Amino acid sequence: MATVCNTDNISVFSDVVTFTTGEQGIDGVSNKTVMLYPNPASKAVTVLCNAPAELTIIDQSGRTVLSTTIASSTSVVNLDELPRGAYFVRLLNNQGTSVHKLIVK
Numbered sequence: 001m002a003t004v005c006n007t008d009n010i011s012v013f014s015d016v017v018t019f020t021t022g023e024q025g026i027d028g029v030s031n032k033t034v035m036l037y038p039n040p041a042s043k044a045v046t047v048l049c050n051a052p053a054e055l056t057i058i059d060q061s062g063r064t065v066l067s068t069t070i071a072s073s074t075s076v077v078n079l080d081e082l083p084r085g086a087y088f089v090r091l092l093n094n095q096g097t098s099v100h101k102l103i104v105k
Helices: none
Strands: 002-005 011-014 034-037 044-049 053-058 064-070 074-078 085-093 096-104
Touching (some): 044 085, 053 074
Antiparallel strands (some): 002 011, 034 044, 044 074, 053 064, 085 096
C-alpha cells in the first residue's frame, strides 16, 4: 500500500502495481513478427504475420467479436461490422500467442 499526499495534505491510499514491458509477446513470441496497420483503422486492417495463425478480435468486455484464420503472411481483415472502440487482437500459431491493441475509428 502506498500513501500519496495531495496539496491539501489529504492522504490517499492506493495499491502499488508494477508493470514490466519489453519487446516480447505472450509466451515469448516477439511482437516484431506481427504487424497490424493502419492502426487506428476504420474499414479494414492488414495483418502481417510470419506464419499462419488463428486471429481473434476481443472487445473491452472480453467478448470475442471476430475470429478468423490468417493463412498467408499478409491478410486483410474486414472491420465493417465492428463499432468504434478499442480491441485486442490475439494471434495464435505454432510459435505461440501474441496480443496487440487495435483502435477502430
